[in-house]
Amino acid sequence: MNGLVPRGHHAHDVRLEDTFDFVNTDDLENGFPIDRLPTLGDALTWFVERGVIHSEGADRLRASAAADPATAERDLARIKTVRGALREVADAIVEHRPPHSGSLDTVNRALHARQVIELVPSNDGCVAVDHRHVGDPIDDALARLCDPLVSELTNGDPERIRICDNDTCRWVFFDTSRTARRRWCDMATCGNRAKAARHRARAKDKSAIADAPIQPIALS
Ligand SMILES: [Zn+2]
Numbered sequence: 001m002n003g004l005v006p007r008g009h010h011a012h013d014v015r016l017e018d019t020f021d022f023v024n025t026d027d028l029e030n031g032f033p034i035d036r037l038p039t040l041g042d043a044l045t046w047f048v049e050r051g052v053i054h055s056e057g058a059d060r061l062r063a064s065a066a067a068d069p070a071t072a073e074r075d076l077a078r079i080k081t082v083r084g085a086l087r088e089v090a091d092a093i094v095e096h097r098p099p100h101s102g103s104l105d106t107v108n109r110a111l112h113a114r115q116v117i118e119l120v121p122s123n124d125g126c127v128a129v130d131h132r133h134v135g136d137p138i139d140d141a142l143a144r145l146c147d148p149l150v151s152e153l154t155n156g157d158p159e160r161i162r163i164c165d166n167d168t169c170r171w172v173f174f175d176t177s178r179t180a181r182r183r184w185c186d187m188a189t190c191g192n193r194a195k196a197a198r199h200r201a202r203a204k205d206k207s208a209i210a211d212a213p214i215q216p217i218a219l220s
Helices: 016-023 040-049 055-067 069-095 103-111 137-155 187-211
Strands: 026-029 032-035 116-121 127-132 161-163 172-174
Touching: 016 069, 016 137, 016 172, 026 069, 040 055, 040 069, 055 069, 055 137, 069 103, 069 137, 069 161, 069 172, 103 137
Parallel strands: none
Antiparallel strands: 026 032, 116 127, 161 172
């Protein structure tokens, strides 16, 4: 897969939102784990949708996966390993603690596959910028998905990285609110659910007081 690709063939920029969406594909539904990328095919479709892999590259990988299920399994495993490591690193940033051992190594290994920028002679006899692929298209996709986290830590606002307060959700998100005090990935779902739960708890408290048996007063 090494070699120069045609100029002007740079894929779209990956945003931190894409990185977190990738992390959040290892999802919780009402508190139960659910993987939104259960197969290599699902992962490749997701990568194509997010523009981190070209559809021709994905098709090639699909074809080789069909011919060799063991390779497909390994490919899916490395996607999930990097996704899990990104989750751990994001959690660590939010919780202001060191990430568990291995997760930084995993993310760093993924970053090594970043496209290399090179200067090349241009068609008009001058100099142009090109890029060279280091790994295969999956390496490429994973490196590109790790990249926004590096940029955020370099010159962004990592304090705004959040984990949704809803324990049955736990989505990673970036808080773009003016006050930087957002607690839920989405106010309409998790935020409302939390409010409703608090309301129920308060209502229950009140009825518990109302239902409480009247204590006999000890006369002395
Ligand atoms: Zn949420």
